[in-house]
Amino acid sequence: MQPDIILETKGLTKEFRGFVAVRSVDLKVRRGSIHALIGPNGAGKTTVFNLLTKFHIPSAGSIAFNGIDITHEKPAQTARRGIVRSFQISAVFPQLSVLENVKIALQRKAGLDYRFWQPVAALHTLDPQAMALLDQVGLSNASHLLAGDLPYGRKRTLEIATTLALDPELLLLDEPTQGMGHEDVDRIKDLIKQVSAQRTILMVEHNMKVVADISDTITVLQRGEILAEGPYAQVSIDPAVREAYMGTEEEEHV
Template identity: 60%
Template sequence: MTTDTIIQTRGLTKRFGGFAAVNGVDLDVARHSLHALIGPNGAGKTTVFNLVSKFLAPSEGTITYNGQDITREKPAQVARRGMVRSFQISAIFPRMTVAENVRIALQRPTGFSFSFWRGEKVLTALEDRVDELLTSVGLIEWRNRTATELSYGRKRALEFATTLALDPELMLLDEPMAGLGQEDVHRISDLIRQIRPNRTILMVEHNLAVVADLADRITVLARGEVLAEGDYESIAANDAVIEAYIGGDID
């Protein structure tokens, strides 16, 4: 594993009974890159993602993060290392305000995560950073509205703000465009582009136009194995990849 690689898997395998959902996957994610996992339905993308983020334990293989073996670690342990993931379904506190959602995430590094009884002065010290994060995701006008009032696209933006509040070194984005209309897709794409500097992003995404626009490197999975890897141009010209997408043009 080189210093330019932030996360690496070797022989990553996950079996459910006699079925190998992931079989011998080798993955190298370069530091400060956006690496996309794509593939047809049932290719094993989500399983790989859950293995890397430690929501599943592998049957075989190893996972290394910043040179440290994290194969048997729990999600909370890797989160403390600086690896934070999002989910297909937006994970926010719907009855809290937009600002309160971000403030709770900011409280974690201070040690006040569960100190809800603390005086208001302690919490107001975080307000500048709350507003900075909300401005960065285009939600400052909504700061005092409850999260449940947001459109689905804006809820996704709020989730980005809470993720950024944890100051992750590696962001794992699970289908960030799922369920979004075209306008929101453009908004979230612009947001991802904005937050990329000095971070690494590993993303599972079905929207190939988004992948073409954002990804530095792409790993294509099929039947739980790596089918191809490279930049979008080489992937789009790969006959095996086109065949995996049922003979269609992946442009």
């Protein structure tokens, strides 16, 4: 594996009882980049994410992270290596405060998540780090609020904060702007760009304006196979891509 490639798949394939959801996907994610995985519904994007995070076992092919074959690792092993999928840890705890949600993720990172016998006061040492994360995502003023009371877009922002608390080397974002209004989309887009300075991001995203604005590389899937790959300027003019996906999405997001 080239040193600037953090994640590489070769011939990645997943078959479900005769249906091939992902077929021979060769993916290279460059370290420090924002790499978007796009395609119409049913293209295999979520299956690829599930393969990378080990919720599915590949039918064929391999996955390497930092040059190490992780194809047959357990999900927890892969997460410990620094591959974390956004919204996987969270389903925000609605009855806990915003600050407490982030502290739970910090406890997990520190290996303290099962130490229930510790007095609550002992966890106050995590407060400065938790507040720094909330400040990074623009939620410091909401730290005292119940997570369940946050508007939808702010909940998604909190989910990103809890993911960042695990200090991932590779962050997988699964539809980070789904269901959001324009203002929240812009906020999340800016946040993704901001946090990418310290890590690599692979994201599945339908909003083509977000993809165009912040992605370094785009991989287009169709029927489980790679249809095209490259920067937005190149991919967006590919006739096959426009026919399969980009045209209808561009119309929706103009």
